[in-house]
Structures are given as C-alpha cells and as structure tokens.
Amino acid sequence: MTTRSDAESDAQPIESRGDLLKVFEDGCKPKDRWRIGTEHEKFVYRLKGHGAPSYDEPGGIRDLLDGLTRFGWETISEAGKVIALKGSDGNISLEPAGQFELSGAPLASLHETCGEACRHLAQVREVGAELGVGFLGLGMWPDKARSDLPVMPKARYGIMRNYMPTVGSLGLDMMLRTCTIQTNLDYASEADMVKKFRTSLALQPLATALFANSPFTEGKPNGFLSFRSHIWTDTDPQRTGMLPFVFEDGFGFERWADYMLDVPMYFAVRGGAYRDLAGRSFRTFMDKGLDDLPGDRPTLLDWTDHLSTAFPEVRLKSFLEMRGADGGPWSRICALPALWVGLLYDEGALDAAWDLVKHWSLEDLAAVRDAVPREGLKTAVPGGTLRDIGREALQIAQRGLSARGKLDSAGNNEAGFLSPLFEIVESGKTPAERLLDAYHGRWNGDVSRVYAEESF
Template identity: 60%
Template sequence: MASPSPVIETRAQLVEAMSRGSKPKADWRIGTEHEKFTFYRDSLEPVPYFGDNGIRALLGKVQAETAWVPSYDGENVIGLSDPKGGGSISLEPGGQFELSGAPLSTLHQTCVETNDHLRLLRKFTEPMGIDFLGIGVAPTWTLDEIPAMPKSRYGIMTPYMEKVGTLGTSMMYRSCTVQVNLDFSSEADMVKKLRVGLALQPVATALFANSPFLEGKPNGFLSFRSHIWLNTDNERTGMLPFVFEDGMGFERYADHALDVPMYFVIRDDEYINCAGESFRDFLEGKLPQLPGEKPTVRDWEDHLSTLFPEVRLKQFLEMRGADGGPWEGICALPAFWVGLLYDQTALDAAWDLVKDWTSEERETLRRQVPTTALKTPFRDGTLMDIARRAVEISRAGLKARNQRNWEGADETIFLKPIEHTLATGKTPAERLLDLYHGEWGGDVTPIFAEHAMGPAS
C-alpha cells in the first residue's frame, strides 16, 4: 500500500513537486503518448465501453496477454500499466485509446514500442472487428454518437467544460493528439526549453495539422483540434505569456497554477467535484467540499495535471500541440522536439530563432495556424520559413545525438514525414482534402479504410 502523501505546509512543497524532476543529461528520457479513435470496421461506428466487443473486453484481452496491472474506477477497468515501469494504456473520454509510453533513451526504442503496441492490439482487434484511426478529430461522428467512458473525472469535467467554453466537450470526446514528455536538468534549462517549446508549438501544430473534417464534411480548418483548444477553457489553456517575463521559474509557474480553478479532489479512490473552486482556498483549509482539510502533495500534483497549456510543466515538459496521426507521425513528433531540445547547440539555435518574437506574434500564430497552418503569414514571410529552419535545427540536433539503430541509421530518419510536408508544401490535412475533393468524390468515409492505424510492415 502506498504511503500517504504529505500535507502541504510550505510554498517550497509546491515548487518541489516540479523541481524534483530536474536530472542530469545522462538520465534524460523520451516519453511519447499517442491517442487513436476506436471504431467498428463494418459500421464505422465508435466502440462503446461495454459489450462482448467493447473497450472493456479489449482491455481484458490485453491484460491477460501482458499481465499488466489494471486500474479501476469503481468496478470498471479504465487502464493498464506495466508493473516493470514501462508504459500504460488509458482511456480518453470518448473511448480514444491512449498509449503512454515508457521513458526511453532513443527514438529508435520509441518506434519499436509503438509498433509492438499496435501489433499486440491488432492480435485482438482483428477478430473483434475493431480498428483504429489516427487523426486529430473524429471525421464523421456527432458528439451524441460518441459513447462516454465510465471515468468519474470526466463526469465532473464534462458539465464544467460546457460552462467555460464552446468546444470543451469536443476536445474531450472527439479529438486525438500525439505528445512527447521531455526532461530538464535545472530551473534555467526548464525555462529555456519551456520558452522554445511554447514559441514553436504553432510550428508543430502546422506540421502535424490533420483534422480537416467534422461530421462528414470539411470544417474550414486544417487543424480543427487546435481550434477546439482556442475555445475550451481560457483559464487553463494558452501560450503562457508570463513564461517569457523576467523572473520566470518553478515558483512563478506554481503561482499561475494556483490561479487555475480546480476540477476535483480524490479521497478513498472517489472523485469529489470541486469544479471552479480555488486551490488557494484549499491551502487555507477553506475548500467547501472538505472544510478544514488542507491539500496533500498528491492533490497538488493532480491539480497540475488539469492544466492544459500548449506546453505543460510537471516533473517534465509535455509538448501538446500536435494532432493525432498515422503510425509514422507518432515517431516524427518526438523526433522534432528531441532534436530541438536535447542537444545544447540546437536548443541555443532554436532560442535564437524565437527570442525576439513578441507575445502578440506568438498569440497571433496560435490563433491563425488552425486555419492556414504553414501558409500563416509571419513577418516578411510565412510560417513555412520558420518551420524549415526549425526542422533544420532539429535535424542537426538529432545528428549530434548520434543514436543509431541496428542498421546504422541515426534518429533523423524519423523526421521524414515532416520533411515530406515541407518538400510538398502540403500538410497531412491538405493531402486529405485533396483526396476528399478528388478520388473520394466528396465522401469522407474512405478515410477509415485508407488511414486505419496499424503497425509498420
């Protein structure tokens, strides 16, 4: 049984919940997360939780094969985790199936992990008639058609999302992303990486733009998923302009997090609805739902996990700007950021690229990229110019890492999908739109067959 989390007595504990993630470069790792939609191959309908061929049944088959440890919400299995410290599988609100990968040393290992995961799932989904779709937003389903997963936290978040934004429930139930979690060595290193990550997040959004359809037709965006985030909950999302101000550090981020309204507190494995309440009041024992009780470090860590900026700080940095996509994109996204952030020369070059951008320029990019992606105007050119330079820096950073696979290839091989996007001038979304207006004849449904996600051959 886990030891109880200590009660927060000082501000230092708020800071330490993040700063203890600092580690020497030799211990830096790559943690890749990807989400994918589950659907039935015959009907193209989303897969519900219950039923002989539902998501619970799929989790049961994977658990029996792997001996991974199940996690529960009440009596319902909602995830699996590797007891040896590897990855975990979890469910997003609308049944999106997520792999949170193990902390790995190289991108080659990341790609093997992803491939093994998809191959394992295919063993069970094939006879169940289930398939996966890697894309940023579900292309045909309405919100009412998407079954909710039986997770208590989502029961709290859903009604709150409907109060604070216009598209929060779309974020929860019909969007998918690929993320990478990366380490830092110190407070100064964290700040520099956070600033570079925030400034270049619109570049990642543009390069991986892959959500041009909604409810069976073009939606007017190349990344509707990132447009969704503009209309979700402004108090917990965004580009965090304070990060670029003097004095930025762990404590400043803690102050920001304290001002973000709460969602819930967990007691005895039960979620207590605290949506909209103040963590500052909680620190003073004034949380209405738990009068007189003060938060633990675990409560604070849970609260940090409910912030959704473009880059999220916990004991590592989460790069959150990319749409979900096909297998090769799962490896390309971490490659882009590892190249930029894990080699000092590359990190310095990336900072030089963005350090004179204004807060207004960064925010304008964030707001325009969902529509125009790489064609977004920027200064005397377009974001394409910035993307080319960023990928060039990333490539140099990966070369400097000199991590090679059994064939002798270094990690730059994983940049191929985004280098193809730069070479053609067309994002994944634009290529999908070409198919829709061309050989698909105005029908979105071929995407389910042609872009089903499976392991590499």
C-alpha cells in the first residue's frame, strides 16, 4: 500500500469524473517507455528463538530501518516515527506486523530488476546480521499466531485492524501473517490495458500455483498449498475476488472507476492525520460529502490513496499490479516479473496467452480460483490441469522474453529467469509440496527447520 510522509500535503480537489479517469489515462505509455516494477516482502525474525521483533525494541524494526540509511536510503516519517525509506532502488516499507517490503523502482529489464533485488537483500542481510535478525521467504508465517506478532506504528493499519473483522474472518491474517511478491506493469492504451487485465486475471491462479508457498499455520500443515491465497477469499468481499465485470463488454477505465467508487473507504488524510472513514462511500464523498468531514471534498491524493485499498488478484492504478503470488526465495523474486513480462509485453505472446483462456467461462474462472489454494498445479481447468496450462504459458513467456532482446553483459536474454518455474512445472510439485515433503520427512514434523532452509 502507498506510504504517506509527514511532508506531503493534501492535493487539489477533484473537480469532475474526468479527474478520476485521468489517473488511468496518464498511465498509457508507448512501448519503449514500459517498465517493470517488482515488490517483495519477507518476514523478519530473531536469529535466537525466531520471534518477530517489534518496532521499538533494541535491534528491532526501527533499528533495521535506521541501519539501512548507511546505503543512502532517506527516511520517511509518520507522526515522528520512521516508517519507510526511499532511494534510487524504490521504497522500503513496513507491512502491519513488520513484514519488510521493497517496492522497487520502475526498470527497463529483468536484469536490472534482479540487480536491484540482489542489492536490497545484501543490504538487509548486512544490517540484520548486526542486529541478530534474519529474513524468511514464505507466503505466511509458518509458526506464529496473531498474538505472537507486533504491530507497526502506521495509523492506517490501526483503522484497517478495527474494520477487517467486521467484513471477514481472515483479514487480520492477511495483514499480520502473509507475504507476497508482486509485479507492476505498464499498458499502451485503454484497449491494451483491457487485454492485459483480462489475460493476467484469468491466469493469476497459475501464478498462485507456481508460487504456492504457505502450507503451515502455527506449526502444522493447514491443508492448503497457498493459505495466503485462501485468506483473500474471506477478507472483504467488496474489495477482493476475480471481478467478473472485467470480462464483460465495455470494460475499461470508466468501469474500473465505478468499481472503485463503490469499494468502501478506509481513511482520508487531513492535516497529516488519518481520519477513520472505514466503510464510507467514496461515491458519496464525491457527490454529497461526508458527515465525518463536514464541508470537505475529496482530493486527487484521496483518490490515489483509495485506489490502493482494493485487493483483487489484479489491480489497476496508473499501471497493472499482478497480485497472485506467495512470498519466496531470491530466484522466484526474479521469476514472477519474468512470467508476466514474458506473457504481457510482447504482442504475439499476449495474443497466445489470451488464446489459452479466452474460452473459459466466468464459472470456469471462479472454480479455478476457488480450487487453486488447495490443489495447486493439479487444479482442473477446461481441457486439463493448471500444470498443463503452465507448460504452455511458460513456453509462451519464454518466446516473449526472447523477442524482447534485452541482454545482459554476457549476452544472455531474460528468459533464463523462468528456469525455477520450468522446474516446478516439470516436477509437478509446488514449493509448498516440497516443504510438506520435508516436514513429513527429514524435519520429523519440526516446522522450525524452515528457518534454516528458507531464509535469505
């Protein structure tokens, strides 16, 4: 979610519906300006005892942020507390329980993306070693109850923690116990956005299966391969899901704006303070104003904040966000953008990827989404399984990346970043199933062994 700083002021008032649409229209870029943004979260834990450090304790999250400033990161504060960092490699921010996130800079190639990830991981490991903390690459805390976890000093998270239990039973787990890898990609036009949105939304369960990496809850198998993905099914139905309207005739910027106008608000920032507006209507805020903010009208900054508070599998802002993957190790941080860039950034690949799924009905799409958290690559799809679709999709992505012709200094194109995903499809085993094999085998039922094997 977007990080605000104390220094930011409220933006200009929204004058018309056109102002809402302009955010999406301004995202349209010619192909030579398309970029890749990669976000990845990881769990921070004490090397001794594996506890999750709080913000204020010695050697905790605040000290981790402070320690990273040696690498040129600048601090971002809220209410006098450092809650994020900004620099040439993007932004470092905190999820609600201290999950540590790099929201990377928009970059031209996957080679640059992986260089960025490598720099970041080297930096956090250096500072973490001094503080006695490590970093775990999973989709969900394998052994922590909600009560075991700290809460970060970000006002919006307090608002969300109060509201989440009123609309779903797993929203607090989403906030406190999960990590993800995401990719942000550009579009050329409204029509290009629509085609990319539909294709990536239909194929998002494939990413969920390939990256499934959250099979444990509080030290035991939870019956899922991606419990993180399952969590979204009972978080808040008004801001999650597969969005059937995306596949309807006429979908575009207008229809997305209408959807977002009806997604309930969380907050608005006024005078540097977060005002709790949970459950209020942005549409009403625009049309009539809100009793909570008498005489006030929404601003463009309110709108961009609000766009970050819907959580479907794919999300539109001034770019498209791919949101279906669990957190994982370094190689899969690079593999996720490789998958989506390969499928979406080459016209021939995009056409071929859409051909894989364009005949699926809305009922098919819903059934695949519902089954994939448990079934992974074995999930049934029309004519086969997700594993079958995965083979074809990866071959398409490989061709798409080769066609881009983005080479590193050794002359390698970007297709090599797909290697971890080809290995998963060929084996038929998701990362979660490999963890379960270890749990039932060499770990002898001891989930704590995951810290030695899955840390960065």
